[in-house]
Amino acid sequence: MTxxxxxxxxxxxxxxxxxxxxxxxxxxxxxxxxTYAGALERVQTWMRDAGLELRVxxxxxxxxxxxxxxxxxxxxxxxxxxxxxxxxxxxxxxLGVLGAIEAVHLLRDRGFTPRRSIELVAWAGxxxxxxxxxxxxxxxxxxxxxxxxxxxxxxxGISMAAALAAAGLNPDRLAAARIDxxxxxxxxELHIEQGIVLETHGEPIGVVTAIAAPHDFRLTFTGAxxxxxxxxxxxxxxxxxxxAEAIVAIERIARASSSGTTVGTxxxxxxRPGAINVVPGTxxxxxxxxxxxxxxxxxxxxxxxxxxxxxxxxxxxxxxxxEIVEDVPxxxxxxxxxxxxxxxxxxxxxxxxxxxxxxxxxxxMGRRLPVGMIFVPSRGGVSHHPDEYTAPEELDRxxxxxxxxxxxxxx
Amino acid sequence: MTxxxxxxxxxxxxxxxxxxxxxxxxxxxxxxxxTYAGALERVQTWMRDAGLELRVxxxxxxxxxxxxxxxxxxxxxxxxxxxxxxxxxxxxxxLGVLGAIEAVHLLRDRGFTPRRSIELVAWAGxxxxxxxxxxxxxxxxxxxxxxxxxxxxxxxGISMAAALAAAGLNPDRLAAARIDxxxxxxxxELHIEQGIVLETHGEPIGVVTAIAAPHDFRLTFTGAxxxxxxxxxxxxxxxxxxxAEAIVAIERIARASSSGTTVGTxxxxxxRPGAINVVPGTxxxxxxxxxxxxxxxxxxxxxxxxxxxxxxxxxxxxxxxxEIVEDVPxxxxxxxxxxxxxxxxxxxxxxxxxxxxxxxxxxxMGRRLPVGMIFVPSRGGVSHHPDEYTAPEELDRxxxxxxxxxxxxxx
Numbered sequence: 001m002t003x004x005x006x007x008x009x010x011x012x013x014x015x016x017x018x019x020x021x022x023x024x025x026x027x028x029x030x031x032x033x034x035t036y037a038g039a040l041e042r043v044q045t046w047m048r049d050a051g052l053e054l055r056v057x058x059x060x061x062x063x064x065x066x067x068x069x070x071x072x073x074x075x076x077x078x079x080x081x082x083x084x085x086x087x088x089x090x091x092x093x094x095l096g097v098l099g100a101i102e103a104v105h106l107l108r109d110r111g112f113t114p115r116r117s118i119e120l121v122a123w124a125g126x127x128x129x130x131x132x133x134x135x136x137x138x139x140x141x142x143x144x145x146x147x148x149x150x151x152x153x154x155x156x157g158i159s160m161a162a163a164l165a166a167a168g169l170n171p172d173r174l175a176a177a178r179i180d181x182x183x184x185x186x187x188x189e190l191h192i193e194q195g196i197v198l199e200t201h202g203e204p205i206g207v208v209t210a211i212a213a214p215h216d217f218r219l220t221f222t223g224a225x226x227x228x229x230x231x232x233x234x235x236x237x238x239x240x241x242x243x244a245e246a247i248v249a250i251e252r253i254a255r256a257s258s259s260g261t262t263v264g265t266x267x268x269x270x271x272r273p274g275a276i277n278v279v280p281g282t283x284x285x286x287x288x289x290x291x292x293x294x295x296x297x298x299x300x301x302x303x304x305x306x307x308x309x310x311x312x313x314x315x316x317x318x319x320x321x322x323e324i325v326e327d328v329p330x331x332x333x334x335x336x337x338x339x340x341x342x343x344x345x346x347x348x349x350x351x352x353x354x355x356x357x358x359x360x361x362x363x364x365m366g367r368r369l370p371v372g373m374i375f376v377p378s379r380g381g382v383s384h385h386p387d388e389y390t391a392p393e394e395l396d397r398x399x400x401x402x403x404x405x406x407x408x409x410x411x
Numbered sequence: 412m413t414x415x416x417x418x419x420x421x422x423x424x425x426x427x428x429x430x431x432x433x434x435x436x437x438x439x440x441x442x443x444x445x446t447y448a449g450a451l452e453r454v455q456t457w458m459r460d461a462g463l464e465l466r467v468x469x470x471x472x473x474x475x476x477x478x479x480x481x482x483x484x485x486x487x488x489x490x491x492x493x494x495x496x497x498x499x500x501x502x503x504x505x506l507g508v509l510g511a512i513e514a515v516h517l518l519r520d521r522g523f524t525p526r527r528s529i530e531l532v533a534w535a536g537x538x539x540x541x542x543x544x545x546x547x548x549x550x551x552x553x554x555x556x557x558x559x560x561x562x563x564x565x566x567x568g569i570s571m572a573a574a575l576a577a578a579g580l581n582p583d584r585l586a587a588a589r590i591d592x593x594x595x596x597x598x599x600e601l602h603i604e605q606g607i608v609l610e611t612h613g614e615p616i617g618v619v620t621a622i623a624a625p626h627d628f629r630l631t632f633t634g635a636x637x638x639x640x641x642x643x644x645x646x647x648x649x650x651x652x653x654x655a656e657a658i659v660a661i662e663r664i665a666r667a668s669s670s671g672t673t674v675g676t677x678x679x680x681x682x683r684p685g686a687i688n689v690v691p692g693t694x695x696x697x698x699x700x701x702x703x704x705x706x707x708x709x710x711x712x713x714x715x716x717x718x719x720x721x722x723x724x725x726x727x728x729x730x731x732x733x734e735i736v737e738d739v740p741x742x743x744x745x746x747x748x749x750x751x752x753x754x755x756x757x758x759x760x761x762x763x764x765x766x767x768x769x770x771x772x773x774x775x776m777g778r779r780l781p782v783g784m785i786f787v788p789s790r791g792g793v794s795h796h797p798d799e800y801t802a803p804e805e806l807d808r809x810x811x812x813x814x815x816x817x818x819x820x821x822x
Contacts, residue, residue, distance in 0.1 A: 193641060194638045194640075194641040195637065195638055195640075195641025195642050195643075195646075196637065196641075196642060196646055197641070197643065197646070200646055212640055214640065214688070216687055224791070224792075225793075225796070226606065226607065226791075226792040226793070227605045227606055227768065227769055227792060227794050227795075228674065228676035228678055228699045228701070228768075229605075229606075229623055229625065229674065229699070229701045229767075229768030229769040229770065230604060230605040230606025230607075230608070230767070230768035230769045230789075230792060230794075231606050231607060231674065231768065231792055232606075232608065232672070232674060232768075233662070233665055233666045233673075233674055233675075234666075235606075235607055235608070235611055235792075238662070238676070240658060240677055240678075240680065241658055241659060241662045241677075243655075244654075244655035244656075244658035244659050245655075245659055247651060247652055247655035248652060248655050248656055248659065251644070251649070251652045254644055255644045255645075261643070262644075263639065263640065263642065263643060263644055264644075265639035265649070265687075265688075265689075265690055266651055266652075266682075266691075267639055267651075267682070267685065267686050267687045267688060267689050267690065267691060268682065268685055268686065268687050269651065269680055269682045271677075271678070271679065271680045274678065274679055275678050275679065275795075276627055276676075276678045276679050276697045276699050276735070277625070277676075277678060277699055277769075278676075278678050278795070279676055279678065280677075280678060286687045288639045288640070288687050288688055290639070290640045324687070356640075356641070357638065357639075357640030357641035357642065357643075358638055358640040358641045358688075359640065380635070380637075381635075381637040381638060381641060381642055381646075382636075382637070383638055383641075384638075384686075384689070385636075
């Protein structure tokens with residue numbers, strides 16, 4: 001479908017070579033590193049080949065502009081990110097940037113001329129090198145302060161401000177990265193699903209109607225760390241058994257959510273002291289609850305906290321709740337959803353209208369701008385992992401739908 | 412009770428100064444280190460002060476002999492260990508060595524003359540620096556081979572053989588450390604309980620009738636590591652929820668054990684990949700099941716494995732069982748139990764007849780020799796921790812009971 005065939009696939013493979021840890025088997029390309037800079041430079045050459053005018057803003061977001069016939073009209077933004085987590089896959093984010101370049105080629109080849117300018121973007125730092133993700137889009141949304149740049153540090157203690165300076169960017173110019181909402185008509189992001197909904201239902205393409213946002217918190221159960229051999233069952237205050245009851249309850253409560261779309265996950269558990277012959281005295285559970293329906297999500301969070309307290313009471317233990325992050329879900333813009341759905345129909349595809357459970361730069365911008373997303377299947381739902389995979393024809397289908405969507409939004 | 416008052420307590424405090432990590436707040440004195448050697452040298456001076464003849468065997472076990480009037484008669488052994496875990500307390504093991512020296516003083520002051528020789532022992536390496544604990548008593552029991560000394564390594568990769576050589580011991584003389592069963596009349600070990608049974612029941616002293624042994628194994632649940640946001644509840648194979656059900660089942664199964672004394676503990680849990688936004692794909696649980704009743708213990712282990720398999724089946728997951736260690740419980744010798752009980756009665760104390768849930772050098776030797784143990788309370792059951800504590804009068808009471816027990820066994 002792309003022309004010449006394979007250009008997109010070759011570009012994805014070439015970008016994967018910008019990798020700080022090839023021995024691990026996956027791709028490690030964290031934002032603001034020399035390796036990231038090299039990858040971004042390569043993306044710039046591809047954007048130039050597609051006839052785009054380039055600029056990089058103060059936070060490192062890269063823009064490539066295809067000027068429309070009405071230069072003053074609000075633009076259509078499309079893009080994603082080319083940074084990765086540690087030992088990640090080749091498609092997360094990258095598809096949304098390189099796929100957008102391919103969509104521009106496709107539209108040019110068709111002789112399409114945009115009325116509104118189309119701006120491609122590679123957002124800086126979608127992955128949470130500095131603890132918080134989506135720093136590029138947060139800066140564009142005006143949600144990042146100069147103080148945040150000093151406060152946010154990576155696992156080596158390097159502040160965002162220091163990393164920006166090392167990358168040749170000026171942290172004091174942060175405010176210049178802000179995008180004024182009236183200058184943007186719509187934003188659309190092409191992305192791999194990172195889930196197994198499309199695969200499970202055998203569907204080729206998804207159009208996102210809402211982006212779920214997480215409410216993350218830590219539950220810390222405190223019982224008594226006693227000798228596993230010397231403490232009879234009746235004299236224990238085993239924090240891990242209490243935490244285990246909570247893990248089972250979290251699944252039950254999330255399944256029973258009124259929206260039917262809430263998910264609740266315990267992804268991190270730490271039992272201390274963590275010796276085979278000691279009853280755990282303290283257990284931390286990091287809980288992630290997400291939904292596009294904020295009210296349903298908060299009802300689930302409240303029920304989980306209530307269940308945890310009852311479990312702790314019944315076991316003569318304490319439980320503390322520590323907030324980690326609470327983000328606001330975003331509804332996609334009906335006009336963007338319609339444009340993407342029409343683009344699918346034009347290609348003979350029936351899209352699955354679905355919620356994005358993962359969060360994206362589009363969610364950050366969606367608080368201020370009309371946004372939408374297009375999903376292609378992810379094999380096995382695997383993401384942030386070397387095994388992340390989407391077949392070439394599925395990538396091409398996503399690009400074709402993106403091109404059709406851009407044509408409708410900018411035409 | 413001791414004379415001069417406080418000598419034992421001063422010695423315990425002084426030995427605590429032999430410490431490789433005082434900044435951590437507790438005591439770190441691993442076997443075969445220079446710090447351990449210094450502590451053992453100080454113990455030797457105290458043994459000499461008590462009129463004992465010293466010898467150190469090939470594995471580093473220290474013996475102090477009070478010759479009896481019948482030098483050829485089987486001896487009475489008593490002792491414990493002066494090595495510690497990392498950041499441990501001052502009493503575990505130490506009481507059984509320094510308390511035995513104090514018991515000798517007590518008996519000498521009373522004008523007691525032993526018929527059988529009394530041999531004090533500080534076993535080398537009760538704590539598992541090299542993964543396996545009780546290496547000194549295992550060598551004495553003939554359960555450690557020369558090949559084991561090369562195979563067993565500490566967390567820094569130092570083999571036991573290398574550690575022995577560095578400590579001036581000859582690993583090739585290992586066989587000389589073996590104690591022939593007919594040369595020993597009985598072994599008695601004074602120890603802190605490391606549990607809260609005495610404290611909970613308000614009892615001052617325990618006489619151990621059996622030493623429970625652990626059957627340790629690892630359960631590894633494998634589901635699918637998928638995106639926490641992008642995977643609906645109905646499409647998950649969450650290894651942690653399955654493992655949590657198993658943790659709850661382990662408590663239930665252990666409580667229902669036919670012996671009434673089985674304990675089952677999950678002390679270690681690892682959920683992978685261990686990110687807040689990823690459903691755990693693999694979870695390892697390290698399970699410890701103990702009882703002095705081997706049949707009851709094995710029935711509990713079988714029921715746990717069965718429950719884990721049913722949980723995994725119901726969740727379309729795999730579970731693997733990996734054996735860690737399976738030790739044999741030991742019944743204490745009725746004559747030693749009787750001698751200790753009489754010693755208590757003589758002091759106006761009613762001992763609690765109890766099982767040792769923790770395992771000790773006495774358990775290793777108990778497979779070959781008549782053994783017994785005397786327990787004093789542990790505040791809060793805390794052990795292997797800087798907060799480990801037994802009150803001075805409780806220590807003295809334990810020493811008095813040990814002295815009375817030795818008098819009966821050696822008299």
